[in-house]
Amino acid sequence: MSYKLKSDQGVILADLLAGQVTLMADQLRYSLRIKSQDRTAFTKACGIDLPNKIGQTIIQNDRMVFCVGPDEYILIDNPNLRETLKQKFEQLADKFVFSTTDISHRNIGFKLSGKQAARMINIGCPLDLSLETFPVGKCTRSVFESAEILIFRNKEDEFQLETWRSFAPYMARYFEKFCLENESL
Amino acid sequence: MTINRKETHGRINRDKPIKFSFDGKIYSAFDGDSLASALLANGIHLVARSFKYHRPRGFLSAGSEEPNALVTFDRGQGRVTSNVRATTLEIFDGLVAYSQNNWPSLKFDIGAINDFFYMLFPAGFYNKTFMWPKSFWDKVYEPAIRKMAGLGPAPIDEDADKYASLYSHCETLIVGSGPAGIAAALSACEKPGRVILIDEQNEFGGSLLSTPNLTINAIPAWQWLKNSLAILKGRQNVTLLARTTVIGYYHDNFLGAVERITDHEKDINQNKARECLHRIRAGEVILATGAIERPLVFPNNDRPGVMLASAARSYLNRYGVVVGEKIALFTCHDSGYEVIFDLADAGISIACIMDVRDQVSDNIIAATKTRGLEIRTSTIVTNTSGKFRISSLHASRINDEKITSTEEIICDCLLMCGGWTPSVHLFSHSKGSLKWQENLGAYIPDTPNENTISIGACNGTFGLTDIMTEADSGQSKYTVDDMDFGSGIIAATFPTKSDPAKIKAFVDYQNDVTEKDINLAVREGLKSIEHVKRYTTTGMATDQGKTSNLNALQITAHAVAKPVQQVGLTTFRPPFTPTTFGALLGGKDGDTFHVTRKTPIDGWADDNGAIFEPVALWRRARYFPREGEDMLAAVNRECRATRESLGIFDASTLGKIEVVGPDAAEFMNRMYTNPWMMLKSGSCRYGLMLGEDGYIMDDGVIGRMAEDRFHVTTTTGGAPRVFRMMEDYRQTEWPELDVWLTSTTEQWAVIALNGPNARKLLEPFVEGIDLNPESFPHMAVREGRICGVETRLFRVSFSGELGFEINVPAHYGRALWEVLFKAGQQYDITPYGTETMHVLRAEKGFIIVGQDTDGTVSPMDAGMSWAIGKKKKDFVGKRSLNRSDIVAKGRKQLVGLLTDDPNIVLEEGAQIVADPNQPIPMDMIGHVTSSYWSATLNRSIALAMIKDGRALTDSDIYIPMADQTHKVRVSTPIFYDPMGERLNVL
Amino acid sequence: MLLIRCPYCQEERPEIEFSYAGEAHIARPLNPDDLSDESWAEYLFIRSNRRGLHYERWLHAHGCAQFFNALRDTVSDKFETTYKIGEARPQVKK
Structure with a gap:
């Protein structure tokens, strides 16, 4: 028998969010853990650039690598590269002490765009998102009310937010409320 | 309606007349009025009844300190707000408001009878009177008191409005936009940082809005204000927030502020938030919150028409409203004269000017004479008359604290000026210390606890020249043409000729606390202001004593014959002014009130009639009733179907942690009680986790996926704390171990198949895993594919039946469930919920951590050595x-x-005794932890924790309940299939 | 809401991202079995509960996920300093 199981991200966005909030398509996501002293050699061996400081991001083609802790990276990539990456990690298993865990379906990604994007995040997130303190390219974990988020600034007026799957509808409702209010202003 | 208006005065928009309703009657006003100014323009002074005595009350002030003029603001169903200060309520066409705390009407209020029985209501009355009998409190006293006392009614409808919230950041936050705040903003906006200027009023300007006659740099005040605001509005780095009250000032310059967005708008927009809670983090906070004028405490000082002098000035200059036709002034401070001069210059008749002091400065005497007025020095007010508005007063000459003569003076308004109290509320919230300023008779900021400065009147700096200089960091680029602010004395207590027991000289208007009450409290032995406050309730009303605290303090100090500083000062607490619950929630309502985590399969359960229950932040399907079934019937059916054929269960909420690294097994060995080093890849083991105290903390099945990789499961509720505890040991106790942890709870959807037909259903869909029991025994785990997607397939059982837990990436969870459910029809596949899961595991004696254990249960206690x-x-x-x-x-x-x-199905939590006939209190030997009807066994079963319980096996114990005592036989906790043979069906 | 400087992120971040994790510098005994009941109880339960400057552990739970140590005044609530796990405790200024 051959089956094609339908993927669902567990969250539906209201029409009124069009152009302001979009749900990102399925992504390949890995939690990658490696000690900082092994970072450079690891990068050389596998060709995946790892940022060297918490809060930094490296983008190569579809690939984004966020450094969120002293030895912790979130790697987001094209789902078609799943096998390629898996093999790459397997080959390195004997050479380096590191850990990879597939979290592709753990997270849901939102893209927030437009002049109101930072303000929309600030309805629930206490971080200062001015360009001076949160420049383009910065990433960090933080909170959005009761949800933990990963926040990344793509552009001056574009952010990517990641949260765990079961928190995504809750966040979407916040965005909807915000857009309803701000349409009427 | 123009009778009480001065055409030459005011900032109201006379081109926009509007209508509003108060107590059902329609009145006219102008755009720009407050409800208070609009009512006063219509000659209405009586607007409220007081809290305890139901005395007629009018407007004391023109601002947010107002204690008296509280009204109910009605915008339709779900939009009724009680206890709104009429002085801060902006008027719009069609506004509807009511007076409150009166019945049947404001003018004829039955409750006013309390005023004649005041001897029954001394301070501490409630504490003393309603002590006995105790049972009367709930049924008799409290309902009656609630009906009589209190303010407006609590709303009964659900709030129809929306609310919002926003975190903001700035380098400089300025609170208050009087002259000091504006000057500070002008200099702050020149610097690169972000500036936020906040004011609680609808217009920026603070006191400037009431003082159009003074000039700054030779520009009239209102023009200067307009110019300044134009500059600020033009700056990219400045945010102006009007109609916004800073309600609290917290650690590290974090402030809460509520912006009122729609209350002043005529039309209701369903989508627009009514209020927004701003949570602001500031680099520096500049407090320019001004000062509040103090009333004077004399007999019957609460009649409508008796108000603060500054209020009359605001009504005249800002709203063009004349508060009386024959106005008297009673003052102990020079600033009262500025008001009387403005009124006299506007052509209003002045009844008399009474000054407590025996001397007044020559300038003031001259300015008074110029206007054809005279000052009665050494004169106090000893009484007032008038039913719904003051009609006359007694002016008494005093000499050496004694009254020498008294004269009745006709008036329709009496202004009080008792000096000024700096608004140090926010500074105090931030834990800055205060110091006593003798010449002001008030506390002012001393040492700040945050990066903040106080400028202007809130810092005890008065007089516009000094204020502007201070606001501009000591530079004096402003030249101000302003009358000298002058000085005054503190006059909190006055001599009287009347019987002190019979007079009511109000200190706290809102809680009806009089000077007599405070003196009584002191006589009864309460010497600290904190005690006096709680005994008399002074300062404890919704206005938090903005106008009364300092008078209460002075009177207490006088009564205990100590300096004020030794009497203390009560604590200021947020919120600065009453705040709606909606604003505090800041939009966290409905489905954003609380996160409800849902599994990938939740939608299917919802579509198929599941009844849900909350488990930690999750909602889980508890059972799936068919038509006509109650919970018991549904659970019995689900249990039977699972034992007899096949049940399907959503176990996705189980916590999951991926433990990876060369030292993973060593780490597991240290975290869990079980041995892990020898566990082979592809095998699972039940893991038991303790706290360092030796008590059971969590449990779960753990699979070894590879030499260096474990798939750990935890209880649903325990997932976050287990992860945190593991991280704690990993990072801080054993940093030498090469191991990492990743939460994968939400990476995997988990479908549990239980029942003799589980394997048969599963087999056709699985690739790459041989399900044959020899190659895939109980407690094994394999990786492969199911319906084309990757899976981690566990052969485990929490039911005692042949069981599989299918982990698939979460987004495929529902689709896989639907495939299995469809294919399972041949086996009468039955979805079951947490209730059936609980029954099935109890039949097998499997514990649930947190239900059968309570944080004091060791593995030996649980029989799990x-x-x-x-x-x-x-x-x-x-x-x-x-x-x-x-x-x-x-x-x-x-x-x-x-x-x-x-x-008999026992009650969970029921207490157990050995001998039911022993006298009460009985010796309790244990309690029931789990109890169910077992459809499989056709009888009830229960688990319990009992003292030395295992030794009692096969003996009887007793459970006394309200209606009868149950005799119960102690047994092994395994009720069904003790040999575990059902796991091995082929 | 306090601002707390995370020694790993090298940034001041809002308190809501952090959680408290008890008194600092209490190491788990290397050989618990060698301890008397009294010494083990001391390790398990006895804390200094200090009024004033207190060495304590915090977790940047919704940030870099690292535990770190802090010197904080329990009266004013303010943080004197924060430092990484393994670093020597800073001296209290008299």
């Missing part, structure tokens, strides 16, 4: 297992219970 790796040198909690009290006799142990009458 088998889970402890005996040869292990150490693991978390091991040392505690040898503690004397843990190995002692008499500990409660997990046992099974079978009721003598099989139809």
Whole structure:
């Protein structure tokens, strides 16, 4: 028998969010853990650039690598590269002490765009998102009310937010409320 | 309607006349009015009844300090707000408001009878009177008191409005936009940082809005204000927030502020938030919150028409409203004269000017004479008359604290000026210390606890020249043409000729606290202001004593004959002014009130009639009733179907942690009681986790996926704390271990198949895993594919039946469930919920951490010594297992219970005794932890923790309940299939 | 809401991202079995509960996920300093 199981991200966005909030398509996501002293050699061996400081991001083609802790990276990539990456990690298993865990379906990604994007995040997130303190390219974990988020600034007026799957509808409702209010202003 | 208006005065928009309704009657006003100014323009002074005595009350002030003029603001169903200060309510066409705390009407209020029985209501009245009998409090006293006392009614409808919230950041936050705040903003906006200027009023300007006659840099005040605001509005780095009250000032310059967005708008927009809670983090906070004028405490100082002098000035200059036709002034401070001069210059008749002091400066005397007025020095007000508005007053000459003569003076308004109290509320919230300023008779900021400065009147700096200089960091680029602010004395208590027991000289208007009450409290032995406050309730009303605290303090100090500083000062607490619950929630309502985590399969359960229950933040399907079934019927059916054929269960909420690294097994060995080093890849083991205290903390099945990789499951509720505890040990106790942890709870959807037909259903969909029992035995785990997607397939059972837990990436969870459910029809596949899961596991004697354990249960207590790796040198909690009290006799142990009458289902939590005939209080030997009807066994079963319970196996114990005592036989906790043979069906 | 400087992120971040994790510099005994009941109880339960400057552990739970140590005044609530796990405790200024 051959089956094609339908993927669902567990969250539906209201029409009124069009152009302001979009749900990102399925992504390949890995939690990658490696000690900082092994970072450079690891990068050389596998060709995946790892940022060297918490809060930094490296983008190569579809690939984004966020450094969120002293030895912790979130790697987001094209789902078609799943096998390629898996093999790459397997080959390195004997050479380096590191850990990879597939979290592709753990997270849901939102893209927030437009002049109101930072303000929309600030309805629930206490971080200062001015360009001076949160420049383009910065990433960090933080909170959005009761949800933990990963926040990344793509552009001056574009952010990517990641949260765990079961928190995504809750966040979407916040965005909807915000857009309803701000349409009427 | 123009009778009380001055055409030459005011900032109201006379081109926009509007209508509003108060107590059902329609009145006219202008755009720009407050409800208070609009009512006063219509000659309405009586607007409220007081809290305790139901005395007629009018407007004391023109601002947010107002204690009297509280009204109900009605915008339709779900939009009724009680206790709104009429002085801050902006008027719009069609506004509807009511007076409150009166019945049947404001003018004829039955409750006013309290005023004549005041001798019954001294301070501490409630504490003294309603003590006995105790049972009367709930049924008799409290309902009656609630009806009589209090302010407006609490709303009964659900709030129809929306609310919002926003975190903001700035380098400089300025609170208050009077002259000091504006000047500070002008200089702050020149610097690169972000500036936020906040004011509670609808217009920026603060006191400038009431003082159009002064000039700044030779520009009239209002023009200067307009110019300044134009500059600020033009700056990219400046945010102006009007109609916004800073309600609290917290650690590290974090401030809460509520912006009122729609209350002043005529039309209701369903989508627009009514209020927004701003949570602001500021680099520096500049407090320019001004000062509040103090009333004077004399007999009957609460009649409508008796108001603060500054209020009359605001009504005249800002709103063009004349508060009376014959106005008297009673003052102890020079600033009162500025008001009387403005009124006199506007052509209003002045009844008399009474000054407590025996001398007034020559300038003031001259300015008074110029206007044809005279000052009565050494004169106080000793009484007032007038039913719904003041009609006359008694002016008494005093000499050496004694009244020498008294004269009745006709007036329709009496202004009071008792000096000024700096608004140090926010500074105090931030834990800055205060110091007593004798010449002001008030506390002012001393040492700040945050990066903040106070400028202007809130810092005790008065007089516009000084204020502007201070606001501009000591530079004097402003030249101000302003009358000298002058000085005054503190006059909190006055002599009287009347019987002190019979007069009412109000200190706290809102809570009806009089000077007499405070003196009584002191006589009864309460010497600290904190005690006096609680005994008399002074300062405890919704206005938090903005106009009364300093007078209460002075009177207390006088009564205890101590300096004010030694009497203390009560604590200022947020919020600065009453705040709606909606604003505090800041939009966290409905489905954003609380996160409800839902599994990938939740939608299917919802579509198929599941009844849900909350488990930690999750909602889980509890059972799936068919038509006509109650919970018991549904659960019985689900249990039977699972034991007889096939049940399907959503176990996605189980916590999951991926433990990876060369030292993963060593790490697991240290965290869990069980041995892990020898566990082979592809095998699972039940893991038991203890706290260092030796008590059971969590459990779950753990699979070894590879030499260096474990798939750990935890309880649903325990997932976050288990992860945190593991991280704690990993990072801080054993940093030498090469191991990492990743939460994968939400990476995997988990579908549990249980029942003799589980394998048959599963087999056709699985690729790459041989399900044959020899190659895939109980407690094994394999990786492969199911319906084309990757899976981690566990052969485990929490039901005692043949069981599989299918982990698939979460986004495929629902689709896979639907495929299995469809294919399972041939086996009458039955979805079941947490209730059936609980029954099935209890039949097998499997514990649920947190239900059968309570944080004081050791593995030995739970009969789980088998889970402890005996040869292990150490693991978390091991040392505690040898503690004397843990190995002692008499500990409660997990046992099974079978009721003598099989139809009795015991209550969970019920207490257990050995001898039902012993006298009360009985010796309780344990309690029921789990109890169910078992459809499989056709009888009730229960689990319990009983002292030395295992030794009581096969003996009887008793459970006394309200209606009868149950006889119960102690048994092993395994009720069904003790040999575990059902796991092995082919 | 306090601002707390995370020694790993090298940034001041809002308190809501952090959680408290008890008194600092209490190491788990290396050989618990060698301890008397009294010494083990001391390790398990006895804390200094200090009024004033207190060495304590915090977790940047919704940030870099690292535990770190802090010197904080329990009266004013303010943080004197924060430092990484393994670093020597800073001296209290008299």
